[in-house]
Amino acid sequence: MKQFKNILCIVDLEKGHKQVLERAVTLAENNHANLTVTTVASSSSTNIGVLERAFISTDLQVTILNNFKQELENLVKPYCQGINIETRILTGTPFLEIIREVLRNAHDLVIKCPASRDWLGHLFSSDDKNLLRKCPCPVWMVRPNTGESFDRVLAAIDLNDSYPSKELKTRHFLNEMVMDLGSSLVVSEFADLHVVHAWEAVGESELRHGAFMQRPADEVNAYVDQARQHHTQLLDTFMKEINNKLGEDTANYINPRLHMTKGSVCKVIPELAKELQVDCIVMGTVARTGVPGLFMGNTAETILDQLECSVLAIKPSDFVTPVALED
Incomplete structure (x- = not known):
């Protein structure tokens, strides 16, 4: 860790x-x-x-x-x-x-x-x-x-696999760092670890209600269920990888509670943090790669504006600050 x-x-x-x-x-x-x-x-x-x-x-x-x-x-x-x-x-x-x-x-x-x-x-x-x-x-x-110590820590991960390949590597690294730091924090604080992955079925609203893309309800339900199963598999695979890195004893001690919640990440994370009354959120603040001058994504900023708890924010290892030692 x-x-x-x-x-x-x-x-x-x-x-x-x-x-x-x-x-x-x-x-x-x-x-x-x-x-x-x-x-x-x-x-x-x-x-x-x-x-x-x-x-x-x-x-x-x-x-x-x-x-x-x-x-x-x-x-x-x-x-x-x-x-x-x-x-x-x-x-x-x-x-x-x-x-x-x-x-x-x-x-x-x-x-x-x-x-x-x-x-x-x-x-x-x-x-x-x-x-x-x-x-x-x-x-x-x-x-x-x-308080003197935290009771609940929320690790926010993004397992969406629709990003470009280079960005997928960056986000996978961030997910690992989020879990590493979240695990370290709960061990230090004797706290409970919750892990959240927000997911959506892309285009669901248009398929259900769109004027030109509307499909029968059973087809849309089947599509949403397929997306749910896909994200469940992504979460299961990732957690197995994390547990292997932590080791059996540590993983059993931490025993994270998993939350795979359907909805926009900008709503899911703040709402879950409030519902669970978490003391600290561990999250990445990376912007989309290839966007010059953008150092923290809109998603991260939107989430931060809704939080009332402590935050441990991380960036990729190759992040370069625009701040220089001398003006």
Whole structure:
């Protein structure tokens, strides 16, 4: 199962969010990983954007950043007994500086709380979504005010085999990663794992109700049943592959509950998450391959806008962030 070795935890010194730090510490301890805890001081919060033009501003800038550093060190001090924690202050646009920190130090996981709700009331802000779109490593967004541990984790997989062959390989890798990380998470949290695959019979609505394509009900029912059997076989085959990789003992211990739900993935995943009261969803955020400039698919964005739980989002191993170390 996936073992993170170089974790980056983002904390908000004003809001606290101690639970995200505690989760990062626990994960680092369990994985014997390096842990860096940082906060991002925006230009507005440090006044650097205005003061840097003044000759006398340098000392004040240093004082402000030193205060941030001291606050951060005080925050992590109680957790340093059994683990070495490095602290760092970043300045600038949060999502950009977080990604640059990932690039500089090869972090393999970012864990943070959502910054704040957006103007529509969505859990994930514009800055959060930019981080989810463009960060090259997995991003774990931990919902504020969650319990000490998760009870239920939902792994969202896409086994649709109608994609082009190159994209099928990418999505198969993501499905494996989703299951790997989901399995690791439930073992760490002593939680239940649920696995969802949403499926549809393409063209069913037109065949039932279309003006030009309408077919007899028994024919459409037979077609839908055939699609259901096909997706059942896809799910069975994939889960056998995953169980073989996990090993019999681990697979039996995790014992995931499978949900093969008919409907649009944009509706199925949020509705199932709400029905099951899941604490965290593990999902891929890959866009369709071959679409320049598109880093997170519309499907993933639509799902994220409907969620009220934590999210662990992953991308393909060959994903290249558009963010550069230097402007």
